[in-house]
Amino acid sequence: MQKRRAAIVTPVRTGVGAFGKALRPVSVEDLIATVVRETIERSAIDPALIEDVVIAQSYANSEVPCVGRWAALQAGLPEHVPGMQLDRRCGGGLQAIINAVMMVESGACDVVVAGGVESMSNIEYYSTDMRWGKKAGSSTMHDRLDRGRERSQPEDRFGYISGMIETAENLAEKYHISREEADAYAARSHQRAAAAWDEGRFDEEVVQLSIPQRKADPLLFSRDEGIRPGTSVETLANLRPIIEGGTVTAGNASQQSDAAAACLIVAEDRLAELDLDPMAFMVGWAAVGCHPATMGIGPVPAVEKLFRKTGLGFNDMGLVEVNEAFACQVLAVLKEWGWDDHDRLNVNGSGISLGHPIGATGVRIMTSLLHEMKRRDCRYGLETMCVGGGQGVAAIFERG
Numbered sequence: 567m568q569k570r571r572a573a574i575v576t577p578v579r580t581g582v583g584a585f586g587k588a589l590r591p592v593s594v595e596d597l598i599a600t601v602v603r604e605t606i607e608r609s610a611i612d613p614a615l616i617e618d619v620v621i622a623q624s625y626a627n628s629e630v631p632c633v634g635r636w637a638a639l640q641a642g643l644p645e646h647v648p649g650m651q652l653d654r655r656c657g658g659g660l661q662a663i664i665n666a667v668m669m670v671e672s673g674a675c676d677v678v679v680a681g682g683v684e685s686m687s688n689i690e691y692y693s694t695d696m697r698w699g700k701k702a703g704s705s706t707m708h709d710r711l712d713r714g715r716e717r718s719q720p721e722d723r724f725g726y727i728s729g730m731i732e733t734a735e736n737l738a739e740k741y742h743i744s745r746e747e748a749d750a751y752a753a754r755s756h757q758r759a760a761a762a763w764d765e766g767r768f769d770e771e772v773v774q775l776s777i778p779q780r781k782a783d784p785l786l787f788s789r790d791e792g793i794r795p796g797t798s799v800e801t802l803a804n805l806r807p808i809i810e811g812g813t814v815t816a817g818n819a820s821q822q823s824d825a826a827a828a829c830l831i832v833a834e835d836r837l838a839e840l841d842l843d844p845m846a847f848m849v850g851w852a853a854v855g856c857h858p859a860t861m862g863i864g865p866v867p868a869v870e871k872l873f874r875k876t877g878l879g880f881n882d883m884g885l886v887e888v889n890e891a892f893a894c895q896v897l898a899v900l901k902e903w904g905w906d907d908h909d910r911l912n913v914n915g916s917g918i919s920l921g922h923p924i925g926a927t928g929v930r931i932m933t934s935l936l937h938e939m940k941r942r943d944c945r946y947g948l949e950t951m952c953v954g955g956g957q958g959v960a961a962i963f964e965r966g
Contacts, residue, residue, distance in 0.1 A: 575831070579601060592824070597826035611677065655714075663929060755890060861954055864956065885947045887935050928949070947965075
C-alpha cells in the first residue's frame with residue numbers, strides 16, 4: 567500500500583532580527599503567533615480543522631511554557647486545537663516539520679501547523695542555587711544562552727568542551743580549513759543574501775511585523791537585519807579570531823538572531839477538498855549522532871543515511887541547504903561529501919548572513935528553499951542541519 571503523503575502548504579517566516587536590535591521588544595508568543603496566523607490566512611483554511619500545533623524552541627522558559635499551545639491560543643485558534651513544544655537544538659525547526667509530517671503520514675492527523683521560534687535577544691539569566699537559600703557565599707547567575715552551549719554534552723564522558731566555537735575550530739584543524747577560505751565563504755554568503763533581497767527573492771515568504779515604538783510610529787519590520795552587503799574578504803580579514811590563533815571570527819560565524827517561521831502540513835488526500843495547493847512533499851528524513859567535539863560534521867552521516875534510505879543522491883538535488891553555523895564547518899562538510907557545487911548550495915545565503923535563530927532556523931531554511939525551488943522549477947531540494955551536542959538532521963523535499 568502506498569504511503570500517505572504529507573504536503574507542505576503556505577510556508578512563511580518573519581524577517582530575521584539581529585541580536586538585541588529591532589525584534590528585541592517582540593515576545594516569543596507574538597513572533598510565533600504572527601506566522602501561524604499568516605499561514606492560516608494565506609491558505610484560507612478553516613482554523614477549526616487544525617488538529618495540532620508543533621513548534622520548536624531551543625531556549626524555552628516558563629514565560630511561554632509549551633510554546634505550541636501558546637502559539638495556538640495567541641494566534642486565536644479555537645480552544646480545542648492543542649499544541650506541543652520540541653527541541654533538537656539547531657535541528658529543532660526541521661524536526662517540528664518532520665514530526666508533523668509523521669503525524670499526517672500515520673493518519674493520526676489530517677492538518678497540522680509546524681513551526682519554530684527563537685528570541686535570542688530575550689534569553690534570560692538564571693540561578694540554580696537560590697530556591698532553598700544559601701547559608702553563606704554568593705549566588706551564581708548563569709547566562710542561559712552560553713550555558714546551553716557549554717552544557718551540550720556530559721563532561722564525564724566527552725571531556726570539557728568550551729562551546730560551539732571550539733567544535734568549529736576542531737573541524738578547521740582536522741580538514742585544514744584556512745582563515746582565508748572561511749572568510750571567502752562568509753563574504754559570499756552576505757553577498758548572496760543581499761542580492762536575494764535586492765532582486766525580491768525573499769518578498770513572497772516574509773511576513774511584515776509591526777513593532778510599537780515608545781515615541782514614534784510603529785516600526786514595520788520585513789527584512790533580514792543582519793546582512794552586511796559590503797562584506798568582503800578584506801573587511802573580514804580585519805576581525806580578530808575568537809580563540810587566539812583560530813579560524814572563527816564574528817564575521818564568519820552564524821549570527822545570534824530572533825525570528826519565527828511556520829507552515830501547514832496537510833494530508834495529500836485532503837488537498838483538493840480543502841482547495842489547498844501543495845508547495846512540496848517530504849520525501850524522507852534522517853537524524854544521526856556524532857561526537858560532540860565535532861558536532862558540525864553532523865550533516866555528513868545524516869545525508870549518507872538519508873540517501874541510502876531514499877535511493878537519491880546529490881545529482882538529483884536541484885538545491886542544497888547546509889545551515890551556516892560556521893564557515894569552516896560548512897567547508898568541512900563539503901570536503902567530507904566530496905561535493906562543492908556552489909551554484910546549488912545556499913544560493914541566497916544562510917546563517918552567516920541571514921542569522922541563526924536556533925529553533926526557527928530549520929523552518930526558515932525550508933521556507934526559503936521551497937520558494938527558490940519554485941522559482942527554479944527544481945524537483946528535489948535537500949536541507950541539512952548540524953546540531954550542538956553532536957547530531958545531524960537532513961530532509962529531502964519534492965515540489966508539489
